[in-house]
Amino acid sequence: MPSFLKDLSLRRRSKTSFKTTETSNSSGNTSSNDGGSDEPPTYNKSSSTLNSYLDHQSPPTTLGSQKSSSSSHLPGLRNGSKTPPVNGRPRLPSAQGQRYSIVGMPSQSSESVPRQSPATSPLAPRVLSVSDGSWVHQKVLLIYGEAADKARPIDGTVNVCHHQEAFPQTQWPVSDSVFKALVYLQPGPNKLRLDFTSPKLSSPNGQMQVHSSWININFLPLISSPPLQLCILVAKDSPETYDATPERVQKEGNGLSTAIKKFRMAAYLWQAFTTEQMTRNGFGRRCYRYEEEWQPGTLTWRDSEVGQMRNEAKIHVIRLDQTVQEIQDLDLAQQYGPAKKKGDLFGIAQNAVRAYFAPRPGQPQYVSCMFLDAHWDKKAGTVRGHAALGGGDDTIKLAIFGSHCLQSYPSHIEEVVPAFTDCTRTDTDYVANDCNEGGSNWESANIGIGAHLHETGHLLGCPHQESGVMLRDYVRLNRTFISREPYSTRTKQQGLRQCTPKDECAWHRLDTLRFRFHPCFQLPTDTAMSPDPSVQVWAVEDGSVLVTAATGIAWIELFPEGDDLCHHWIEYLEQNGGPAGAPKQITLTEQSLRERLPQDKRKKKLKVKIFSCGGSDHEVQDFAQLTSKIGKTKLPDGRPGFRSSKLGFSQMEGSQPTEVILGSHHRPPRLLKNIRIYHGNSLDGLEFFYEGDYSELFGKRGGKQGGDDFPLDTRKGELVMGFYLRAGIWIDGIQILTSTGRRSQVYGNATGGSG
Structure with a gap:
């Protein structure tokens, strides 16, 4: 009841008798008379009575009583925080009573901010992965939870009803009272209804009983970070088809349009999985x-039937300069043993992507590609036109994969569970059994979707890890999206009866740390950081090493000799993963680092890799050498000096060690007047000019004629x-820093290597 009517003494009256001063007994007894009419009583007041009341007393008009409903969302912009309850404006009673299609379930309201609604029964679904009122930033959200009584697990179905029916209802299996679902979100507030049904639950009227709950999710699309581009690469004479069995071709086709959907x-x-992993x-x-882009929708099968347009991920189709025969050359096939050019497909893709996107310096493109013309050659026993590779340079970060598993991918949200539970055996007369780990359709989907995600991890900067997606953990990617696993031809065993979070595929902790500070993963709520992302390492007295980073030191990886993968690391972040509490300066000692290693590895050569919150890193190849006498020197003026760790790999032909001590540290000191930088696309040398026409050359004179x-x-x-350096295999660029705060330009390649 509106607040301005709560003190008004009105009894329930029929519409015809409302204006009279006497109570009508017949209308008052209608609702309690068992033998009366089935027509529900009318509780609405006449407009004349309401108007007469409002003429005598107006509701308060203070600012406190008229809070804007939109402002209630502002405090909830932080991730995972709950939106505070909305103090909505009182509404006049409508001409229609509130309908209940299910006991305790109110009808869906068209209000811009949905009200909180209780579950209809203790058996209603309970979402555990995301809290009510949370803010998310992706269109397809993965949720998991429980339904019914977990102490008495049963199977059933959860039906997801999307906000304002903007997306068709989807059904998701409940296995032993556990369910997982993908929900489609509209920008803004989304009120989702989850209906649980099970044939094992008794119903008094013989119909299947529905137990419902509601959850509110706010979807805020982001456009402030660089996107991950999706591309399909097509040979110039391609038939634009991919490998599929005749049954699949007849059922759904195998053309370019189907490939784009899948x-x-x-x-x-990938996105739903990665978001959930970052949250955990x-x-x-x-x-x-x-x-x-605005295009015909494909995330539900209904869109193609009704011609529904939606804003969905754009798949770029890039036509290659090569023919199908050139792409399918066995010498280019990565999995073909005798192949001599296994990495050339990466170069072909890189050139095509660079020509298509035309990236600018300092603005790299992140691109994940699929070769549509990959083809299973049963006679050769390999997949032609396929390579699983990821990496790139300063302008193109690239991942490539073939289309040989594409037939097993889901095309729509409704097909996700069927795709990951389809035990149809792989017919190697038509399609590949990749690495003998795709013996059935659902396992083939795991290999294709998961291995391509692995290569996408490489383009995002992730190396191989001891576990997780960046090892080969994606062979159980299906467990992320289903609650019960089918029989596996890979393990020759029945799958898990219940797939819990601990059984699922995962990104390694070090992968998520890299993602946290990656440009593609930034949020508008992230605090601004210093524009200098670099890490500096200095050997100081007492065998210590000083590490500084203007953006803060995020974590350190330790690699004792013999370890190719990182098994030991130190984190410096706050509990919430933010950089605010990350130290900008730390002191390391060899003993403190070795104490973190197993006993049998403490005496081995130790490599250390230090990461900043700005996304940069610095590698010390031999920590002991950095703190030893080799890392120290005596300056001409008698003071001790310390050598930094080496930059560049010194693998170029003609590389020679060179050392220069600036004249300001000589006796008597020399006044440095000018620095001449010799450079082209990289640094060739520096020449220091002192008062009295004296100069010293560091490196060689090359590159631009006369230098700068x-x-x-x-x-x-x-x-x-000091100097700011960009380096990789060699020194790409250098910037000079002075005592007055002045900085030179970056001479050489300003975007090459890492800073």
């Missing part, structure tokens, strides 16, 4: 985004304070 659905599975690791609901000069203002006492 690749798009796989990409949304304490980094909030953050993930990369896709470039989207950086004069110092000696009248103001300007001195060189």
Whole structure:
């Protein structure tokens, strides 16, 4: 009842007798008379009575009583936080009574901010993975939870009813009272209804009983971070088909349009999986985004039937310069043993993507590609036109994969569970059994979707890990989306009866740490950081090493000799994963690091890799050498000096060690007046010019004719304070820093290597 009517003494009256001063007994007894009419009583007041009341007393009009419903969402912009309850404006009673199609379940309201609704019974679904009122940033959200009594597990079905019926209802199996579902979200508030039914639950009227609950999720699409682009690469004379069995071809086709649907659905599975993993690791609901466009919808089968348009991930189709025969050359097939050019498909894809996107310096493109013309050659026993690779350079971060498993992918959200539970054996007369781990359709979907995600992890900067997606954990990717696993031809065993979070595929903790500070994973609520992401490492007295980073030190990886993968690391982040509490300076000792290693590895050579919150890293190949006498020197003026760790690999032909000690540390000191930088696309050398026409050369004179000069203002006492370097295999670029705060340009390649 509206607040301005709560003190008004009105009894329930029929419409015809409301204006009279006497109570009608017949209307008052209608609702309690068992033998009366089935027509429900009318509780609405006449407009004349309401108007007469409002004429005498108006509701309060203070600011406190008229809070805007939109402002209630502002405090909830933080990840995972709940939206506070909305103090809605009182509404006049409508002409229709509130309908209940199910006991305790109110009809769906068209209000912009849905009200909180209780579950209809203790058996109603309970979502455990996301709290009510949370903010998320991806269109397809993975949820999991429980239904019925967990102490008495039963099977059944959860029906997801989307906000304002903007997306068709979807059904998800409940196994031993556990369910997992993918829900489609509209931008803004989404009120979702979850209906649980089970044939094992008795119903008094003989019909299946429905137990319902509601959850509110706010979807805020992001456009402030670079997208992950999705591309299908097609040979210039391609028939635009992929490998599929005749039954599949007859059922759904195997043309380019079907390939686009399946690749798009796989990409949304990647995103839903990654977001859930980031949440479990304490980094909030953050993930990369896709470039989207307004196009015919494919995330539900109904869209193609009714011609529904939606804003969905764009799949770029790039036509290659190569023919099908060139793409399917056995010498290019990665899995073919005698092949001599196994990595060339990556170069072909990289050139095509670079020509298509035309990236600018300092603005890399992140692109995951699929070769449509990959083909299973039964006679050769390999997949032609396929390579699973990921990496890239400063302008293109790239992952490539073949289409040989594409027939087993789901095309729509409704097909996700059927795809991951389809035990149909792989017919190797038509399609590949990749690495002998895709013996059935659902296992083939695991290999295809999961291995491509693995390569996408490489393009996002992830190396191989001791476990998780970046090992080969994706062979159980299906467990993320289903609650009960079918029989596996790979293990020759029946699958898990119940797939719990601990049984699922996962990103390794170190992968999620990399994602937390990756440009593609940034959120508008993230705090601004220093523009200098670099890490500096200095050997100091007493055998210690000083590590500094303007953006904060995030974590350190330890690699004792013989370890190719990281098994030991140190984190410096706050509990919420934010950089605010990350130290900008730490002191390390060899003993403190070795104490973190197993006893049998403490005496081995130790490599250390240090990561900043700005996404940069610094590698010390031999920590003991850095702190030893080799890392120290005596300056000409008698003071001790310390050598930094080496940058570049010194693998170029003609590389020679060179050392220069600036004249300011000599006796008597020499006044440095100018620095000449010799460079082209990388750094060739530096020449230091002192007062009295004296100079010292570091490196060699090369690159640009005559080099570039950086004069110092000696009248103001300007001195060189340090250098900013960009390096990889060689020194790509250098920037000079002075005591007055002045910085030179970056000479050489300003975007090459890492800073």
